[in-house]
Amino acid sequence: MNHDTNFTNIVIFFIKAAGSASGSPRLQPWLTGLTAVVVFLFVVFVFVILKRICGKQREEEEEEVEEDDDEDVKVERF
Structure with a gap:
């Protein structure tokens, strides 16, 4: 969550800087x-995309581990 906090601080900084311009x-x-809603939806969209990418990588890693386990242990099923 450290990256989220940094991102939030950067956004707040730019909002304050834009508001203080003469x-x-x-x-x-x-x-x-409307701007707040659009920005919020964009942030949610980015997080959903990142979660899907990370989830696919985890699934691939788990499948590799399961395949390795299947090769080690062969059980005869009836």
């Missing part, structure tokens, strides 16, 4: 909410 117009409340 002469920058303030967004309307509905646009701020």
Whole structure:
């Protein structure tokens, strides 16, 4: 979770920097909410993709271990 905390801190830094710029117009409340929802959905999408990639790698590793175990022990089934 350390990477999540770092990412959150970076995002907060850029939001504060953008808000403190002189002469920058303030967004309307509905646009701020819409932006927050879009960013949240994007972050969730990235996490889902990363979870699928990591899950596939784990499944492949588990299959290799199971194949190695199957070769070592041969049980005759009736």
